[in-house]
Amino acid sequence: MSRVIRPYGDATGDGMVQVSFTLPIPHDKRAEGAAAQLAAKMGIDPALVVHAKAMGPDFTFFVVYGRVNHLVELDKVVVLERDFPLLTPKEVNARIKKQLRRPLVVVGACIGTDAHTVGIDAILNIKGFAGEKGLEYYAGFEVHNLGAQVPVPELVEAAGRVKADAVLVSQVVTQRDAHLHNTEEMTAAFREAFPRARRPLLVVGGPRFDESMAEQLGVDRIFGRGTTPAEVASYLVHRIVGAGSA
Amino acid sequence: MRLQLDPTQVARARALAASAAAPVLTLTQQHTTVSIERAVLRMAGLEGADAEGIPWVNRLADAVAEQVGLQHGIALPVWDALQAQRRADIAVGADPLRTLAQRAAAGSVEFRVPQGRAAAAATSGAVRAARAGVRRIDRQRRARERLVARYPVDHRPWIYLIVATGDIHEDVPQAQAAAREGADIIAVIRSTGQSLLDYVPEGATREGYAGTYATQENFRIMRAALDDVSKELGRYVRLTNYASGLCMPEIATLAGLERLDMMLNDSMYGILFRDINPIRTFTDQHFARQVHARAGIIINTGEDNYLTTADAVDAAHTVTVSQLLNEHFAKQAGLEDWQLGLGHAFEINPDLPDSFRLELAHALLARTLFPDAPLKWMPPTKHMTGDIFRGYLLDAFFNLAGVLTGQGILLVGMMTEAVVTPWLSDRDLALQNVRYVMNAAGRLGEDLAPADDGFIATRARHVLDEAVELLERIDDDGLLDAIADGTFGLMRRPADRGKGLEGVLPRADDYCNPVATVLAEGTAS
Numbered sequence: 001m002s003r004v005i006r007p008y009g010d011a012t013g014d015g016m017v018q019v020s021f022t023l024p025i026p027h028d029k030r031a032e033g034a035a036a037q038l039a040a041k042m043g044i045d046p047a048l049v050v051h052a053k054a055m056g057p058d059f060t061f062f063v064v065y066g067r068v069n070h071l072v073e074l075d076k077v078v079v080l081e082r083d084f085p086l087l088t089p090k091e092v093n094a095r096i097k098k099q100l101r102r103p104l105v106v107v108g109a110c111i112g113t114d115a116h117t118v119g120i121d122a123i124l125n126i127k128g129f130a131g132e133k134g135l136e137y138y139a140g141f142e143v144h145n146l147g148a149q150v151p152v153p154e155l156v157e158a159a160g161r162v163k164a165d166a167v168l169v170s171q172v173v174t175q176r177d178a179h180l181h182n183t184e185e186m187t188a189a190f191r192e193a194f195p196r197a198r199r200p201l202l203v204v205g206g207p208r209f210d211e212s213m214a215e216q217l218g219v220d221r222i223f224g225r226g227t228t229p230a231e232v233a234s235y236l237v238h239r240i241v242g243a244g245s246a
Numbered sequence: 247m248r249l250q251l252d253p254t255q256v257a258r259a260r261a262l263a264a265s266a267a268a269p270v271l272t273l274t275q276q277h278t279t280v281s282i283e284r285a286v287l288r289m290a291g292l293e294g295a296d297a298e299g300i301p302w303v304n305r306l307a308d309a310v311a312e313q314v315g316l317q318h319g320i321a322l323p324v325w326d327a328l329q330a331q332r333r334a335d336i337a338v339g340a341d342p343l344r345t346l347a348q349r350a351a352a353g354s355v356e357f358r359v360p361q362g363r364a365a366a367a368a369t370s371g372a373v374r375a376a377r378a379g380v381r382r383i384d385r386q387r388r389a390r391e392r393l394v395a396r397y398p399v400d401h402r403p404w405i406y407l408i409v410a411t412g413d414i415h416e417d418v419p420q421a422q423a424a425a426r427e428g429a430d431i432i433a434v435i436r437s438t439g440q441s442l443l444d445y446v447p448e449g450a451t452r453e454g455y456a457g458t459y460a461t462q463e464n465f466r467i468m469r470a471a472l473d474d475v476s477k478e479l480g481r482y483v484r485l486t487n488y489a490s491g492l493c494m495p496e497i498a499t500l501a502g503l504e505r506l507d508m509m510l511n512d513s514m515y516g517i518l519f520r521d522i523n524p525i526r527t528f529t530d531q532h533f534a535r536q537v538h539a540r541a542g543i544i545i546n547t548g549e550d551n552y553l554t555t556a557d558a559v560d561a562a563h564t565v566t567v568s569q570l571l572n573e574h575f576a577k578q579a580g581l582e583d584w585q586l587g588l589g590h591a592f593e594i595n596p597d598l599p600d601s602f603r604l605e606l607a608h609a610l611l612a613r614t615l616f617p618d619a620p621l622k623w624m625p626p627t628k629h630m631t632g633d634i635f636r637g638y639l640l641d642a643f644f645n646l647a648g649v650l651t652g653q654g655i656l657l658v659g660m661m662t663e664a665v666v667t668p669w670l671s672d673r674d675l676a677l678q679n680v681r682y683v684m685n686a687a688g689r690l691g692e693d694l695a696p697a698d699d700g701f702i703a704t705r706a707r708h709v710l711d712e713a714v715e716l717l718e719r720i721d722d723d724g725l726l727d728a729i730a731d732g733t734f735g736l737m738r739r740p741a742d743r744g745k746g747l748e749g750v751l752p753r754a755d756d757y758c759n760p761v762a763t764v765l766a767e768g769t770a771s
Contacts, residue, residue, distance in 0.1 A: 022670055053741075147521075147737060225632070
């Protein structure tokens with residue numbers, strides 16, 4: 001499909017966008033000119049500085065509307081498409097029962113100093129997320145949710161003890177790339193503790209992860225914002241139970 | 247706005263909370279912790295750290311623990327050794343306690359647990375030293391009262407803003423700017439992970455991780471900076487930090503000595519969200535709150551956190567239960583109503599029908615149950631999605647609920663919650679939001695009263711009934727078992743596990759804590 005599109009304000013092809021930003025200068029006419037110049041360099045032409053407000057003596061906040069002259073080429077967009085079939089809970093349970101013939105063991109945690117369990121809980125807790133029940137609800141999974149602020153060595157130890165097939169880690173805090181550092185620390189620890197063939201599948205998730213960075217971080221899969229329990233369950237079945245029909 | 251609640255049900259809730267807390271309070275009287283003993287040394291004026299940055303209080307406490315244990319209290323062996331040091335004519339300079347710590351760290355002090363007259367002499371020396379520290383705290387409290395009278399804050403809620411650069415020298419201009427933009431309270435967020443350090447870092451620090459280390463010197467620097475800006479604005483700007491984690495008693499002591507005004511101090515937060523041992527937490531906390539009570543510090547409790555892990559409607563009553571427990575533990579430590587910044591939050595899923603009415607019901611329940619407490623109202627975080635426009639609207643409703651229900655402390659919500667640490671413009675827009683709502687509807691609560699059999703009043707009564715039921719269960723099973731079972735925030739925390747357990751000691755029969763003795767003599771206020 002070869003298609004070129006532009007942003008849509010209120011008519012096809014009008015190219016209208018809005019941006020807001022702050023410049024470190026006092027609010028005066030020159031500041032508004034500076035904002036218009038920045039917008040022009042961003043490809044917004046004509047740029048309408050619709051709002052400018054002083055924030056203290058040294059800063060000015062702007063809202064700019066305008067027509068952007070860039071084009072989006074849809075055939076050059078690259079995203080990570082789902083490369084496994086989406087299964088219903090019933091299918092997931094049936095595949096595990098028939099092909100694995102034992103529960104699929106999952107260990108989940110928030111690692112490092114991250115106390116935001118909302119992500120891991122959305123995937124694992126029975127309550128689930130977006131109307132879908134979490135993995136604890138599935139008969140086929142044996143779930144160990146270790147909760148918040150689990151030190152990496154403790155996670156590795158728990159994964160070994162319960163013979164985890166998969167380890168799920170969620171990371172919400174991103175200050176100074178904490179989510180990336182924590183993930184790297186975790187994968188290094190698992191590589192050290194397990195021979196390659198017996199290492200559990202490593203899955204991380206969180207709203208600020210780039211799903212295409214899995215290889216770089218040494219994990220098997222990254223799930224980003226809006227991932228549902230069924231997607232994670234389907235992926236685990238796909239990788240651990242393998243292909244085949246229910 | 248106020249609710250009509252059944253006074254018998256309210257009284258029953260309080261009686262159950264007291265009964266559930268009683269066995270835990272007994273435990274706190276049977277134990278001490280390494281951090282309480284180090285706080286005794288800090289109260290006596292021991293500051294500073296060795297070349298490796300290990301505080302002298304840790305060095306001295308470790309030496310005593312190794313030789314004779316801390317179960318008698320650190321005061322007996324330390325003040326006994328100080329007398330021996332004096333008799334031996336060792337050159338001590340201006341600070342005999344520090345000299346003792348240095349010598350102990352070098353392994354050249356032999357400690358003993360004094361008996362008879364020697365014990366009496368050590369006790370009276372320790373009490374004298376503790377009294378000098380408590381007097382410093384009393385002077386700071388009087389200084390605050392003078393400044394508040396001179397630079398009054400004449401509106402409610404107080405506006406609470408967070409600063410967190412990691413570098414105290416970067417925090418200072420940001421905090422002063424936030425105060426000029428309208429903040430009444432500045433909270434300096436701590437470096438990630440400080441709560442799990444078993445020592446308090448020393449000196450002015452510039453390398454924090456998503457926050458700035460709580461140190462005595464950082465407290466001093468920030469309080470001085472806010473004193474300057476208070477004078478400039480004619481409005482006393484309060485300073486907040488965190489008395490939680492493994493060093494809660496020490497940080498509470500430093501907060502009193504350096505005139506912090508509010509401290510985050512929840513009875514169960516460390517247990518639930520930092521996996522700190524329950525007995526360590528309750529014991530540390532009782533001591534820390536006694537110090538806060540004396541220092542005239544307002545505590546902020548952390549019930550808002552439960553609603554980030556549990557559902558804000560289903561778990562509404564766990565907030566009420568925790569508030570009642572926090573209140574009881576606080577009162578037992580000597581805190582007064584005006585010092586209880588009991589927490590709760592605006593975390594109901596906005597897609598739920600009547601979500602705002604539910605929020606009002608919960609907020610009014612807290613307001614009505616604790617009429618004289620400066621409740622702390624926390625903004626939405628869980629349902630902030632990255633849609634900043636929707637987030638800005640949600641924050642406006644949060645602000646409206648806050649002013650309508652007479653909340654005392656309003657933590658300013660950021661539309662970029664869950665996206666970035668707040669930008670300058672985020673903070674400016676957030677404050678505009680607060681100011682608009684306060685200006686437009688600040689006294690709207692005076693005109694409105696919830697219908698007695700309406701949705702809001704019915705929901706509030708229902709939450710109170712659920713709270714009473716849960717308290718009955720906790721009272722039967724025991725609070726520690728309830729915590730172990732995941733009653734709060736869905737976290738399961740058994741009493742024989744958790745971090746810092748090795749620092750909990752049963753008190754010996756001759757246990758001596760000179761700070762507790764001085765605090766029990768009565769307040770200077």
